[in-house]
Amino acid sequence: MPETILVVEDEPALQETLVYNLEKQGYSVESTADGRSALETARKLNPDLIVLDIMLPSMDGIEVCKTLRRENFNNPILMLTARDDEIDRVVGIEIGADDYITKPFSMRELLARIKAQLRRTQVLREELDKIKAADQTHDIVTFGNLTINQTRREVLLDQAIMALKPQEYDLLLFFAEHRGQMLTREFILERVWGWDYIGDSRTVDVHVRWLRQKIEKEAANPTRIVTVRGGGYRFEG
Numbered sequence: 001m002p003e004t005i006l007v008v009e010d011e012p013a014l015q016e017t018l019v020y021n022l023e024k025q026g027y028s029v030e031s032t033a034d035g036r037s038a039l040e041t042a043r044k045l046n047p048d049l050i051v052l053d054i055m056l057p058s059m060d061g062i063e064v065c066k067t068l069r070r071e072n073f074n075n076p077i078l079m080l081t082a083r084d085d086e087i088d089r090v091v092g093i094e095i096g097a098d099d100y101i102t103k104p105f106s107m108r109e110l111l112a113r114i115k116a117q118l119r120r121t122q123v124l125r126e127e128l129d130k131i132k133a134a135d136q137t138h139d140i141v142t143f144g145n146l147t148i149n150q151t152r153r154e155v156l157l158d159q160a161i162m163a164l165k166p167q168e169y170d171l172l173l174f175f176a177e178h179r180g181q182m183l184t185r186e187f188i189l190e191r192v193w194g195w196d197y198i199g200d201s202r203t204v205d206v207h208v209r210w211l212r213q214k215i216e217k218e219a220a221n222p223t224r225i226v227t228v229r230g231g232g233y234r235f236e237g
């Protein structure tokens with residue numbers, strides 16, 4: 001998918017030139033000519049980058065930039081400035097723009113700056129994906145040959161994915177989270193099925209029996225989900 005760029009420029013000739021050149025580079029381009037519609041379009045479109053003129057009707061580019069940053073718009077914003085604008089403030093923390101280019105500028109330079117910003121975003125995204133992937137590995141719990149992958153809601157026994165019903169999965173996960181603890185049928189029923197569930201603790205027994213058939217070596221002689229006499233169940237792992 002092409003990256004989306006929002007061009008905010010009130011000089012018609014310059015806006016047209018920008019749109020033409022960016023589209024020629026393969027970007028998907030939207031354009032507006034004033035500050036308020038720039039805000040609206042940015043919110044709706046969530047563009048990968050914004051080229052934002054400072055001097056604009058209705059709301060200037062600095063306000064647009066500050067507002068978007070407050071709203072957690074994190075993609076690059078490249079400001080177009082006139083020579084007498086306060087350039088130092090623009091790229092600082094105060095305004096939150098990533099880069100600026102002073103008018104008049106060459107299209108080649110602008111395109112180079114845009115490419116650099118988009119590349120930087122891409123690198124950040126990839127790093128974020130890596131962190132997310134690492135986080136997901138924490139969602140995997142293993143008990144011997146039994147593995148529960150919470151992200152995928154999958155249970156593996158000896159590396160093979162098991163077919164578990166949603167309630168069986170929820171019950172197993174609940175056991176896993178309370179490993180070694182004695183859990184009464186009522187407590188399990190309340191926590192796995194919920195308060196409003198119409199049924200009784202035999203529901204728990206039935207599901208435990210099904211689970212045992214799937215995860216125990218011998219369902220009749222369970223070592224993972226053990227029965228606590230007069231109490232309930234305990235997951236041993």
Ligand code: CA
Pocket residue numbers: 009010011053054055056
């Ligand atoms: Ca202007």
